Amino acid sequence: MATIKDIAKQAGVSVTTVSxxxxxxxxxxxxxxxxxxxIAEELSYSPNAVARSLVSKKTRTIGLIISDINRAGAKDAFxxxxxxxxxxxxxxLNYDLLLFSTNxxxxxxxxxxxxxxxRNVEGAILSGLRLNDPYLxxxxxxxxxxxVLIDIPKTGDNVAYITxxxxxxAGMAVRHLLDGGHRQIAMINGHDQAFxxxxxLAGFQDALEEAALAPRPDCVYDGSFTEDGGAEAMYxxxxxxxEVTAVFCASDLMALGALRTLERMGRKVPEDxxxxxxxxxxxxxxxxxxxxxxxxxxxxxxxxxxxxxxxxLENRTDNRKIMLNNQLIVRESTRPLxx
Amino acid sequence: MATIKDIAKQAGVSVTTVSxxxxxxxxxxxxxxxxxxxIAEELSYSPNAVARSLVSKKTRTIGLIISDINRAGAKDAFxxxxxxxxxxxxxxLNYDLLLFSTNxxxxxxxxxxxxxxxRNVEGAILSGLRLNDPYLxxxxxxxxxxxVLIDIPKTGDNVAYITxxxxxxAGMAVRHLLDGGHRQIAMINGHDQAFxxxxxLAGFQDALEEAALAPRPDCVYDGSFTEDGGAEAMYxxxxxxxEVTAVFCASDLMALGALRTLERMGRKVPEDxxxxxxxxxxxxxxxxxxxxxxxxxxxxxxxxxxxxxxxxLENRTDNRKIMLNNQLIVRESTRPLxx
DNA sequence: TCCTATTTCCGAAACGTTTCGGATAAAGTT
DNA sequence: AACTTTATCCGAAACGTTTCGGAAATAGGA
Numbered sequence: 202m203a204t205i206k207d208i209a210k211q212a213g214v215s216v217t218t219v220s221x222x223x224x225x226x227x228x229x230x231x232x233x234x235x236x237x238x239x240i241a242e243e244l245s246y247s248p249n250a251v252a253r254s255l256v257s258k259k260t261r262t263i264g265l266i267i268s269d270i271n272r273a274g275a276k277d278a279f280x281x282x283x284x285x286x287x288x289x290x291x292x293x294l295n296y297d298l299l300l301f302s303t304n305x306x307x308x309x310x311x312x313x314x315x316x317x318x319x320r321n322v323e324g325a326i327l328s329g330l331r332l333n334d335p336y337l338x339x340x341x342x343x344x345x346x347x348x349v350l351i352d353i354p355k356t357g358d359n360v361a362y363i364t365x366x367x368x369x370x371a372g373m374a375v376r377h378l379l380d381g382g383h384r385q386i387a388m389i390n391g392h393d394q395a396f397x398x399x400x401x402l403a404g405f406q407d408a409l410e411e412a413a414l415a416p417r418p419d420c421v422y423d424g425s426f427t428e429d430g431g432a433e434a435m436y437x438x439x440x441x442x443x444e445v446t447a448v449f450c451a452s453d454l455m456a457l458g459a460l461r462t463l464e465r466m467g468r469k470v471p472e473d474x475x476x477x478x479x480x481x482x483x484x485x486x487x488x489x490x491x492x493x494x495x496x497x498x499x500x501x502x503x504x505x506x507x508x509x510x511x512x513x514l515e516n517r518t519d520n521r522k523i524m525l526n527n528q529l530i531v532r533e534s535t536r537p538l539x540x
Numbered sequence: 541m542a543t544i545k546d547i548a549k550q551a552g553v554s555v556t557t558v559s560x561x562x563x564x565x566x567x568x569x570x571x572x573x574x575x576x577x578x579i580a581e582e583l584s585y586s587p588n589a590v591a592r593s594l595v596s597k598k599t600r601t602i603g604l605i606i607s608d609i610n611r612a613g614a615k616d617a618f619x620x621x622x623x624x625x626x627x628x629x630x631x632x633l634n635y636d637l638l639l640f641s642t643n644x645x646x647x648x649x650x651x652x653x654x655x656x657x658x659r660n661v662e663g664a665i666l667s668g669l670r671l672n673d674p675y676l677x678x679x680x681x682x683x684x685x686x687x688v689l690i691d692i693p694k695t696g697d698n699v700a701y702i703t704x705x706x707x708x709x710a711g712m713a714v715r716h717l718l719d720g721g722h723r724q725i726a727m728i729n730g731h732d733q734a735f736x737x738x739x740x741l742a743g744f745q746d747a748l749e750e751a752a753l754a755p756r757p758d759c760v761y762d763g764s765f766t767e768d769g770g771a772e773a774m775y776x777x778x779x780x781x782x783e784v785t786a787v788f789c790a791s792d793l794m795a796l797g798a799l800r801t802l803e804r805m806g807r808k809v810p811e812d813x814x815x816x817x818x819x820x821x822x823x824x825x826x827x828x829x830x831x832x833x834x835x836x837x838x839x840x841x842x843x844x845x846x847x848x849x850x851x852x853l854e855n856r857t858d859n860r861k862i863m864l865n866n867q868l869i870v871r872e873s874t875r876p877l878x879x
Numbered sequence: 880t881c882c883t884a885t886t887t888c889c890g891a892a893a894c895g896t897t898t899c900g901g902a903t904a905a906a907g908t909t
Numbered sequence: 910a911a912c913t914t915t916a917t918c919c920g921a922a923a924c925g926t927t928t929c930g931g932a933a934a935t936a937g938g939a
Contacts, residue, residue: 202657204925215889220927230887247657251599252925254590255894262638272624272839276822281620285611288639297659299601300627300637318541319589320636457826483615487796489828500611543895554919559897569917591895594924885936893927900920907914 203244211240223248254321263291263510264322265300266313269329276428277454277482279499283328283351286503294511296323312336314343324348324510326503331394347513349506352397354522361513361521363506367397367479370495370527371404372411374449374477377493377529379412381537383447383475387417389434389459391426391451401451401479420445424455431458439466446474446538453478453485453494460488460534475535490533497527542583550579562587593660602630602849603661604639605652608668615767616793616821618838622667622690625842633850635662651675653682663687663849665842670733686852688845691736693861700852700860702845706736706818709834709866710743711750713788713816716832716868718751720876722786722814726756728773728798729790730765740790740818759784763794770797778805785813785877792817792824792833799827799873814874829872836866 205223209216214233222229222237240246254260265287269280291298301316313336317325324347330337332353340348341355350362378386388405391398406416420442422434431450435458438445450456456478460470468474470490478485481496505523512518544562548555553572561568561576579585593599604626608619630637640655652675656664663686669676671692679687680694689701717725727744730737745755759781761773770789774797777784789795795817799809807813809829817824820835844862851857 206925216926217889217891217928218887221888224927228887233887247654249594249660249925250658251590251593251660252894253927255588255594255896255925256927258894260590265639270624270627272621272628274624275617275621278614278617278620281617281623282611282614284620284623285609285614288609289611298639300604300639315586318586321588321590484823484826487823487828488826545895555896556898556919556921557917560918563897567917572917588895591924592897594895594926595897597924881939883936883938885934887932887934889932890930892929895924897923899922902919903917905914905916908912909910 203241203246204249205246207244208237208240208246211244212237258321260321260323261295262297262299262320262322263287263507264317264320264325265298266316266325266327267300267329268334270300273427276457276484277452277480279480279482280329282499283503283506286500286505287326287507288503290504290507291511294507296507296511313340314345317346317348322346324514326506326510327351327353331392332396333394347510349510349513351502351506352395354396356521359513361509361523363502363509363523363525364396365497365502365525365527367400367527368404368407370479370497371401371449371451372408373404373527373529374479374495375405375408376411377531378447378449378475378477378535379408381447381475381535383538384414385420385442385444385446387420387422387438387442387445387448389422389424389431389438389448389450389455391455392423395426398451405449424450424452424458426452426455428454428458428461431455432462433458435459435462436466439463439468447535448474448476450476450478453480453482453492456492456494456534457484457488460490460492470534471536472539475538477535481530485530486532493532493535494530495527496530498525501525542580542585543588544585546583547576547579547585550583551576597660599660599662600634601636601638601659601661602626602846603656603659603664604637604667605655605664605669606639606667607673609639612766615796615823616791616819618819618821619668621838622842622845625839625844626665626846627842629843629846630850633846635846635850652679653684656685656687661685663853665845665849666690666692670731671735672733686849688849688852690841690845691734693735695860698852700848700862702841702848702862702864703735704836704841704864704866706739706866707743707746709818709836710740710788710790711747712743712866712868713818713834714744714747715750716870716874717786717788717814717816718747720786720814720874722877723753724759724781724783724785726759726761726777726781726784726787727790728761728763728770728777728787728794730794731762734765737790744788763789763791763797765791765794767793767797767800770794771801772797774798774801775805778802778807786874787813787815789815789817792819792821792831795831795833795873796823796827799829799831809873810875811878814877816874820869824869825871832871832874833869834866835869837864840864 205219209219222234274280326349328351344359347359352364424430424434478494481494485492548558561573613619665688667690683698686698691703763769763773817833820833824831
């Protein structure tokens, strides 16, 4: 592994000159620069980023703490799409990504802050964290390095967040059902340690209120963002609220569970029951019936999140908050109530 | 940012002692160790991994070059599942992952070798590369750091690979069709810059030969591993080979494309045409009809790939090759030929 | 010719660790 | 009493860069 010293020796100059030649400073003669470059080439020199970081304090690396990178996430590829967005933008701007091994099974001994500080990442993007995550608060409080939270509305000097407008999105979903004449609408929500659950619930209630309907907290079930949870919640709804004609699910995955239960129970969708989801995962366009849903641009979440972080790193912005719009995608799982 | 020096000063000992105390060497008095640990805690010291790497030459980091991390990959979450497997195993074994920003759009100026050497990763896992990738050969030839290739059968002192047995898998698929009495079988293959395409084609031919059928190279179409490609290939097959009753697709994504074409053309699956895929992506279990396919354990590809790499890093193995088994999953898109 | 700029180079320190080869002092051995 | 052990500590070098503050040599200007 050739170093800058080897080059210096061979070229008969100092390491300073080699460094400056290779880094394009203009106080080095073009002939010596050529020579140095040639020798570097010959020795197949490649700079040692570790040594460089040690002195420059820069790593051009962004830490990623994405707790929902796991097998289960393959169906809704939420984490994946976010990651793609981050990867693309960070790549464009020449940052590498360091994926921390956040091992959820054995609870971690090191906090996110410690991880990031140790590895000298310049900033971090955190996704998939629960609101009650023990290390989350520390990151926000210590405020010690720039970070972007996905779907967690906290800000600070060094912390920003990005999310999509779940409240309005949920409102759109429910209004879509209301527009179809549905009045008895249930909701299957995610677990309550997610900000988006609260927002989607609020959006649900907003829409009911707007339609002068009484809020129905008893018709809101917890599907904990899983397919099985959605299936079970749907089952409870069928049993306890036979009057319900439409259900709003806070995620497509739960909606798939709901569809499963409905099929098992012999209810036709959308004839007997309208179902609307949230996210627009890829399965939504393929399942049967195809799922009406609220599309969330997960890729953009990552893409703009990365952009925001890098802007913060390079002091280009005071913005600490980005809110993306969602979009209603009408497919086959909802339809107006037959009169 | 407190350093080891600050601790040394405050504790009235040398940096050597601090280092040794913190790293659990036994030539330091337990009382001083306690004291040092306490002070480290007070100063919220965290070791600088960059400095440490510089001297130890170890980064405990694995480089990831996964060229198919992109938006399009969200449907078949192949890259994602592989990543999950890598992430889990690497996490268990305490390695972090460095995701290189391989920007496919603007062709890269740095080779994979250069990237890995610069950042001092201890080894790398490469996935999604085409056989004719300009930098791939260099990695293999230079042999300069341990690496594991996914789905590319090349080995060397420092290079190993992992794949699943596509040839046998394809054979299983085609045999399934043959067992159902099908005799006119077409194939939609992936692009020819993938090792698995060659293998799946070979498996297809194996099975035909075994059944004493003539090889039908004219019935093999290129769907380039995309949904649209599969749709187009299916269209060609319908036009040119009306006698075909079953089609084997080298990926589920292409099979989805084929299904789309068949639906558009008014052909019923499986009544008029049997379709079998490869991969078992999550959509396969939800689409209509549900796709019969060959399941590939993508997660395990990553998991065992990571294990293999780390075993190489730590000189625990001479193994340079892992072959995983695939499994036939019969669903709704195939059925015996009506006599 | 003398003075000032300009061009081109370099020595040495610094970044934060680890580790080698001792050094010192106390304890044990004969 | 004169050794040898043992326990505990430390100085200094090393890892491969970058960068600060000059220095030497050459060119330009009067």
